[in-house]
Amino acid sequence: MSRYRRENLETQVERERTEFFAALNNLDRRSFLKVAAASCAAATAAGATFGSFQPLRFVGAQDAAGNASNAGFKVAYISDSHLYVKEKNDRFANALMRAVDDVNAMEEQPDFVFYGGDLAQLGRPEELQLGYDILKELKAPLKIMVGEHDWYYDMGEKWKSLFGEPQWSFDHKGVRFVCLMSVLEEDFWTERKMTPAERMSTVAGLDNRVQRPFQVGEASRKWLEETLADCPDDKPIVVFSHSPLYQLYKDWNFWTEDAEEVQAILSRFEKVTVIHGHTHQLLTNQIDNISFHGLLSTAWPWPYAPQGTPELTVPMNRSDPFNAMDGCGDGEFRVSAEGLVDKVYNIWNRKPILVPAAYVRDGDESQMPPRPNIPNY
Amino acid sequence: MKKLDWKSFLFGAALGVAPIATVAVVSLTSSEATAQLWGRFRSQAVVAAPGQVVVCSETCVDDGAKSENAEFVASSTQWTRGFDDSWVAEELERHPIKKIDDNKTVWNIKGSQKEGHTYGNYTEADALLWKKETERLVAEGSLIFHSADLLGSKNGVSCDMCHPDAEGTHAETYPKYQVQLGRVALLRDMSNWCLTQPCRGEAMSGDDPRMRALEAYMHAMRSGKPMKYGKH
Ligand SMILES: [Fe+2]
Numbered sequence: 040m041s042r043y044r045r046e047n048l049e050t051q052v053e054r055e056r057t058e059f060f061a062a063l064n065n066l067d068r069r070s071f072l073k074v075a076a077a078s079c080a081a082a083t084a085a086g087a088t089f090g091s092f093q094p095l096r097f098v099g100a101q102d103a104a105g106n107a108s109n110a111g112f113k114v115a116y117i118s119d120s121h122l123y124v125k126e127k128n129d130r131f132a133n134a135l136m137r138a139v140d141d142v143n144a145m146e147e148q149p150d151f152v153f154y155g156g157d158l159a160q161l162g163r164p165e166e167l168q169l170g171y172d173i174l175k176e177l178k179a180p181l182k183i184m185v186g187e188h189d190w191y192y193d194m195g196e197k198w199k200s201l202f203g204e205p206q207w208s209f210d211h212k213g214v215r216f217v218c219l220m221s222v223l224e225e226d227f228w229t230e231r232k233m234t235p236a237e238r239m240s241t242v243a244g245l246d247n248r249v250q251r252p253f254q255v256g257e258a259s260r261k262w263l264e265e266t267l268a269d270c271p272d273d274k275p276i277v278v279f280s281h282s283p284l285y286q287l288y289k290d291w292n293f294w295t296e297d298a299e300e301v302q303a304i305l306s307r308f309e310k311v312t313v314i315h316g317h318t319h320q321l322l323t324n325q326i327d328n329i330s331f332h333g334l335l336s337t338a339w340p341w342p343y344a345p346q347g348t349p350e351l352t353v354p355m356n357r358s359d360p361f362n363a364m365d366g367c368g369d370g371e372f373r374v375s376a377e378g379l380v381d382k383v384y385n386i387w388n389r390k391p392i393l394v395p396a397a398y399v400r401d402g403d404e405s406q407m408p409p410r411p412n413i414p415n416y
Numbered sequence: 417m418k419k420l421d422w423k424s425f426l427f428g429a430a431l432g433v434a435p436i437a438t439v440a441v442v443s444l445t446s447s448e449a450t451a452q453l454w455g456r457f458r459s460q461a462v463v464a465a466p467g468q469v470v471v472c473s474e475t476c477v478d479d480g481a482k483s484e485n486a487e488f489v490a491s492s493t494q495w496t497r498g499f500d501d502s503w504v505a506e507e508l509e510r511h512p513i514k515k516i517d518d519n520k521t522v523w524n525i526k527g528s529q530k531e532g533h534t535y536g537n538y539t540e541a542d543a544l545l546w547k548k549e550t551e552r553l554v555a556e557g558s559l560i561f562h563s564a565d566l567l568g569s570k571n572g573v574s575c576d577m578c579h580p581d582a583e584g585t586h587a588e589t590y591p592k593y594q595v596q597l598g599r600v601a602l603l604r605d606m607s608n609w610c611l612t613q614p615c616r617g618e619a620m621s622g623d624d625p626r627m628r629a630l631e632a633y634m635h636a637m638r639s640g641k642p643m644k645y646g647k648h
């Protein structure tokens with residue numbers, strides 16, 4: 040107990056990191072298989088080892104003979120780092136560096152790394168620049184979107200100068216990836232004569248009701264429709280958005296005002312996955328043909344909303360306030376040959392949690408992630 | 417000395433209307449009475465001299481700093497803000513709080529058993545005053561809860577960043593044994609842990625007006641949760 044009381048935060052983080060590596064090495068085969076049954080059975084059979092930050096292996100990355108097979112690909116993700124300038128807060132910067140290390144240490148490098156928004160905390164140019172400087176250390180190519188914390192100080196000026204347009208789309212191995220700017224808010228600041236800094240801190244408060252609900256907006260919905268116009272109905276679609284593209288809890292903007300319109304645009308496709316930031320927690324949903332996955336934050340976990348969490352979500356255990364990075368993390372997902380997404384939450388200091396398409400989309404209860412043993416309340 | 421009609425004064429104050437008498441000086445015989453009144457008129461009254469309570473409206477100059485209670489008065493941020501309650505409305509618009517009890521059960525109902533009894537002798541005006549005063553303290557807690565600067569946080573981290581709407585503060589579960597602290601913790605002890613560790617600021621004393629306000633906010637926001645001390 041004394042060790043928790045005396046060490047400073049940096050020492051603690053360092054110790055946790057060491058313990059995490061040790062824990063991964065000690066991960067017993069039985070519980071490992073239970074966590075990762077769907078995805079790694081083949082890899083373990085082929086003699087995979089787990090001595091690094093790559094606890095989960097996916098089927099099909101390589102066949103038993105070690106030849107690359109045509110069985111999908113891997114994408115790593117990092118999200119919601121909420122950076123202040125380094126002099127003010129080195130903890131959040133350290134956490135993002137830890138995530139970058141995680142991804143760079145992956146034995147099978149991802150095809151690209153997806154960043155889920157809220158790189159900065161107060162949208163300041165220096166914060167975004169710091170994030171840019173850390174993220175450029177990634178070995179795999181970076182695909183990034185904006186969060187509300189990146190945008191509302193200068194309305195995206197600095198962000199765009201660093202990362203380009205907030206909406207983009209590309210084809211990769213038969214899958215169409217589309218990124219939407221979903222954190223548009225109606226103007227609440229002009230009437231209130233707010234400065235850019237006041238506007239930003241209003242939006243930065245999750246429970247601040249003066250701000251408006253997030254939306255994709257008409258122009259971007261039109262852009263989405265046009266961008267997908269050339270895709271046949273059976274082409275797998277993966278959409279990135281900062282806010283969940285469904286309505287879960289309005290008071291915290293776990294919400295997209297025009298979610299139904301966006302879903303309608305996606306409804307003709309057989310396989311659609313939405314990957315979103317903002318909620319800082321394990322979050323799973325399925326609406327008709329669309330599977331939804333949240334992302335972990337590297338900075339802090341949000342508690343689950345008082346209501347609205349989808350029934351399909353197997354929540355993660357409550358986080359430990361005495362453990363600086365508990366409940367935070369990064370992760371990866373594999374897009375299968377059929378274009379379905381198996382999602383991994385790499386919660387730091389804990390065993391990774393796999394949320395496979397077989398559970399989310401097909402409702403296979405045997406593939407359900409492990410239940411938490413500490414209820415959230 | 418004119419005896420002030422407390423009921424009408426209270427009603428006026430509770431409704432945010434300036435009382436008809438701008439200044440009334442009331443003589444009191446004992447310090448207990450002063451204390452009692454002080455408690456009731458926390459933001460409307462200031463003790464000018466022993467035995468005398470000056471009840472004043474907006475136009476009254478705040479001479480609290482000169483009185484022998486200067487320290488207490490100075491520590492009461494509610495008082496230093498005087499009658500201007502616009503900040504409360506602004507804070508509650510940003511961060512709405514749970515509904516406070518309306519206390520209808522203790523209003524005076526004619527002909528009921530409560531007539532003439534302490535809990536039956538109160539009026540709607542009393543309840544309004546209680547609500548206004550209590551909400552002001554809770555709103556002040558909310559301001560601090562949402563502000564790294566007011567918390568004295570050294571790294572920009574404020575309570576709401578992990579606890580939107582005080583979710584996860586579990587105010588209803590204290591006291592409880594915290595293994596990591598090695599002792600039984602009150603809510604304020606856990607708050608101080610957060611202040612010193614995730615916020616890298618300084619701990620507040622239990623009597624710190626900011627700590628009192630923070631506790632008020634957390635208790636208000638966890639209203640309706642069953643009390644269960646010791647729960648993890
Ligand atoms: Fe975020």
Ligand SMILES: [Fe+2]
Pocket residue numbers: 157186187188281316317318
């Ligand atoms: Fe966000």
